[in-house]
Amino acid sequence: MVNINTLDPSASPLDYYGFELRRYREAAGLTQRQFGDVINYTGSMVGQVETARKLPTLDFSQRSDAALCTGGLLTRLHPLVMRSQLPAWFQQVAELEVRAVEICSFQTHMILGLLQTPAYARAVLGALDRSDLDDRTAVRLARQSILEKEETPVFWAVLSEAALYLEIGGRETMRGQLAHLLTFENTPRINIQVLPFSAGAHAGLTGSFDLYRFAGDPAILYTESFRSGHPSANPETVKECALRYDHLQAAALSLKDSAELIRSVMEDRYGDQVAQVQLQQ
Numbered sequence: 001m002v003n004i005n006t007l008d009p010s011a012s013p014l015d016y017y018g019f020e021l022r023r024y025r026e027a028a029g030l031t032q033r034q035f036g037d038v039i040n041y042t043g044s045m046v047g048q049v050e051t052a053r054k055l056p057t058l059d060f061s062q063r064s065d066a067a068l069c070t071g072g073l074l075t076r077l078h079p080l081v082m083r084s085q086l087p088a089w090f091q092q093v094a095e096l097e098v099r100a101v102e103i104c105s106f107q108t109h110m111i112l113g114l115l116q117t118p119a120y121a122r123a124v125l126g127a128l129d130r131s132d133l134d135d136r137t138a139v140r141l142a143r144q145s146i147l148e149k150e151e152t153p154v155f156w157a158v159l160s161e162a163a164l165y166l167e168i169g170g171r172e173t174m175r176g177q178l179a180h181l182l183t184f185e186n187t188p189r190i191n192i193q194v195l196p197f198s199a200g201a202h203a204g205l206t207g208s209f210d211l212y213r214f215a216g217d218p219a220i221l222y223t224e225s226f227r228s229g230h231p232s233a234n235p236e237t238v239k240e241c242a243l244r245y246d247h248l249q250a251a252a253l254s255l256k257d258s259a260e261l262i263r264s265v266m267e268d269r270y271g272d273q274v275a276q277v278q279l280q281q
Contacts, residue, residue, distance in 0.1 A: 008246075009258065012083040014052045015044070017077050022050040025069040039063035054086060055135050082142035085135070089229050093222055097146050102154040102213040104245050106204045110163050111177055113140050114155070115192070120177040123169030147190060152221075155190045158204075158248045161197050164265045175270035178262050185259045187275035194246060194261050203247035211238070211245060
């Protein structure tokens with residue numbers, strides 16, 4: 001007989017999701033295996049989700065909702081489940097991302113999480129720790145759903161040119177990552193600027209930071225150190241960093257020139273012609 005764990009739906013969003021999935025499935029008179037056949041997943045996968053041992057994917061949630069006629073419950077729960085799996089110190093930031101009407105980000109050496117491709121995110125997260133890498137990557141990518149909302153936040157990203165050259169995950173991964181940045185070239189609410197090496201000393205030398213602005217609440221500054229995040233609503237601190245961001249945007253290339261630089265680096269450093277030269281050598 002299959003061992004059925006008893007879940008406390010109040011324990012976590014993942015437990016609540018599993019509890020509701022089982023409740024709907026049993027009401028439909030389906031075994032885990034039968035339900036898995038309906039949504040094209042294994043019965044084992046269904047069982048692991050129901051017992052909070054496996055994270056559901058968005059596809060799993062959507063298929064389950066359709067099969068069980070839940071009115072979209074599981075799909076609505078999915079972002080909450082994924083945010084709950086972020087490191088405890090980062091969960092507050094994920095909430096800020098969801099609530100913000102404007103996000104301004106400056107990154108000194110890599111592409112920020114909201115713009116990462118799956119391969120790039122996997123390479124970053126797996127640099128020293130490859131445990132549960134599939135789930136951790138999925139959790140990070142789930143944050144990007146805020147950029148797909150009907151009313152997305154206005155998003156400004158200033159990236160140091162170094163982020164284009166730091167070869168994270170290999171040439172193919174970097175080419176895909178830079179190509180992904182270019183997909184936002186004609187998206188007015190998502191804007192990417194590159195701070196070139198030629199800018200020299202600049203207002204962001206103290207490190208990366210993010211500014212979150214809200215419809216009815218004070219803006220919040222977020223900085224990060226090893227395994228800890230530091231949100232601050234101190235008006236003077238926020239004001240100072242907002243001024244720094246203005247100067248970074250002024251020193252950065254225009255949106256058009258930034259896209260051209262990204263395209264140039266993608267082709268010249270990570271393009272097929274580079275591989276052909278290396279093979280000839």
